[in-house]
Amino acid sequence: MSEKSLVHHVYDGIEEHDNNLPNWWLFILWTTIVFGTGYWFWFHIAEAGPGQMGEYATESAEFARRASGNKPASNEMLLALVKDPESVAGGKAVFQANCAACHGPQGQGLIGPNLTDGFWLHGGAPMAIHKVVAEGSVAKGMPAWERTLGAERVKAVTAYVLTLKGTNVPGGKAPQGEPETP
């Protein structure tokens, strides 16, 4: 980087050198231009790479593969989980983090219905509860949780809700729906 002679102009006392451009700067300039051209060529001319929805399809397939190991829920499986303290404890943690805001910390009901009183809007059978947690109820404003929490957490939280059944927490929300008929 030798100092080149001054350009003849002087502006308000400011002089200008006319040094050559540093090579490393030129390297960045040309590399980024070559990269940009190559990127455009690859994705938009040769169309050799997937677009963003293509990437998403690949990612979704991978997700489906990973989730395929989950066993579908059944009444027996859920009732078995109720007897497993570890699952119930996990379900309780999920409940406190995601459900308590609407159903109350003890399931006594706030915005959402009371889960301790034996009355059910969509049925009190293990799979009926599981369905509402997993798929939600748009009309009642219950979100579908399986998408966000995943199948295993939904099973665990269902098991926890089954343990609340009939605890009749004092001061709970008035009953909604039908009493459970055995």
Added chain:
Amino acid sequence: MQQQRIVYDDTTTRRFIFAAVVFGIVGMAVGALVASQLAWWQANLGIPYLTYSRLRPLHTNAVIFAFVGNMMFAGVYYSTQRLLKARMASDLLSKIHFWGWQAIIVAAAITLPLGITTSKEYAELEWPIDLAIALIWVVFAINFFWTLAKRNEKNLYVAIWFYIATIITVAVLHIVNSLALPLDGLKSYSVFSGVQDALVQWWYGHNAVAFFLTTPILGIMYYFLPKAAERPVYSYRLSIIHFWALVFIYIWAGPHHLLYTALPDWAQSLGMVFSVMLWAPSWGGMLNGLLTLKGAWHKLREDPVLKFLIAGVTFYGMATFEGPLLSIKSVSALGHYTDWIVGHVHGGALGWNGFMAAGMFYWLVPRLYGTRLHSTKAADAHFWLGTVGILLYIVAMWISGINQGLMWRATNPDGTLLYPNFVETLLAIRPMYIVRFVGGSMYLVGFCMMAWNLWKTARSGKAVDGETTVVVESPAAEAPVAAPAQTPAWVRVLTGRPLLFAIAILTVTMFLGWAKPVRAVVILVAIVGLGELAWIVTRRDREAGRPSWFALIEGRPLAFTVLTLVAILIGGVAELLPTILIDQAVPAHGEAQKPYSPLELQGRDLYVREGCYTCHSQMIRPFVAETQRYGDVSRAEEFIYDHPFQWGSKRTGPDLHRVGGRYPNLWHYTHLMDPRATSPGSNMPPYPWLAENRIKVKDAPRKLSLMQKLGVPYTNADVDAAESRQKAQGEAIAADLASQGIQVTWDSEMVALVAYLQRLGRGPQDVPPPPAGAPTASVTQEGSH
């Protein structure tokens, strides 16, 4: 030949400096307040006018347009006069410019806290203020170009090039992005909608950064840095290359704000590759600044002015490396919507703009008052407080942004979200919000010390105006020089080899947009060939000592301005035009959006008024981690009636695009009254006034008919029925809440906002959904393709 004495107008410069310092303190104090509100929600104080979502736009507008704007004008007025050896053309225009700009700032400071906003980031001001901005900008432009016409210096120095680029580009950006139809004196709707509005907005937003916060400051750097260092500028040829590359490339980069959104892939890719190509041109400016100090580095030790200027240029280099990095799609996937972006812009605003301003003020004020700086020690202390403050700020935001971005996408072995609850990811970064508040406050304290120091300096001297003497040649003496028959200058400008080569290369490059692989290879070979030829011809011309074309246009402001305008229009037109001309109503992958019901439209205006977009996006990107958390990927055709779009740019809270129908009305009511009742740990401010305030029921038909004019397919019958439909939908929501013990009137703002939130991602909620299986309009349309 005669001597002429020229006295510069430095009064205007002094005024702009005073305004910049005062509004700098205001803008940064509001910044510190909003930063504290993110760490401690109680700092919202329950007052609508002091709520985060209304104040954040005030903070950004104040810092950009009031602080940097006034600082830029001070620098431009001071340096332009000296570089052109001419007093500003009109003292009256200078006065109108100064007082008009301050009036605009005051208007912004009143309207934004009142919730009078368009919700387009950094362009939130409503249409009457937009008109005033355009008017004052034109006054500034006339004053500037008139001074150019009266100049006593043949050629334009590089600082002036940057000022020219600033003036014309900001005018173009402001006018296009502010196009709107007014509903009344304080409310208007963007003429663009959905994807188009998003693209126009970020073309504007990004280039406001480029041409309001960067190019004028580069011009200021080119004047004040060599002045303060008393060293020559490093390289004239570098300044030519980085100027033209910067103005041409910058304008294309806007879509990097919209990576992985519903914007078409091709536009995203253009935004990304041009952002990457911006790296070298930006660093060209940094180099010319830093290397100007070659041989004078020791001055850094004593001179606070140089400390600030050099640190400012260094932060510029850092921000302009980080910018291209964040524009790479996979990096944006992680960084977008997080605090990383907030850290990035503050590296630029505090480091580059703030420090360049401080360096310029410390150099200027003693000279403007014919005295010495009151306290060099205090200036040094300001420098270190500011530097440590910036570092705390940006490091906190890096940690917080990357941390939260990783938490959003973290999964369990079976692919489900590790942190399904959004608040968890917010609580994890709260300590960083406190560090950011501390860093920002330190910077503000330093800035206040500068204000005191400058005040004491000014008080110790007396205002003096600079002057110079120029030799004016009489017209008679000039005539013989012009006599030799020469090609007219405009012909030489238009046939200049750099211009012809640029046109040839750009024309050929344009075809890359459509070419198939084989043809594209031919085109690429042609481009390389043309480039090679240009290189050979340039070398030969230089060796032959032919006059430079660049020197020619640098002596012709009109030619220079037109060429700059063309350079910035190419990128804008190439990206905006195809997107605007496309027929949005044809759904690409799904069902097109249905127009909002009257009440939902009213609620949407409240969403805009309260500034919900400052913390919530409405754009679910195509990642499994996002669709698990928020619902299906957002599609372009779901936003076609969104005037303006509400995609947002930051997720302090979760995305809301598919929140409709997810929760009961009571949940929304509870959440808006006290966010922590439904989301413990949330930092969202409460909005209890929504339950008290009433909407203007009579506005509904007016809003519908305005939307009709903007192309939303409401029928005249819809307009006529607007009030009754509005009432029916409002009463249904109010009745639902009443059945659960909550009493709000059907025409309360709460009900309207809940109506809007409940329809997000779905159709209007006041009409029964069409029976399943019945062919809808969009299905028939698809079938006919």
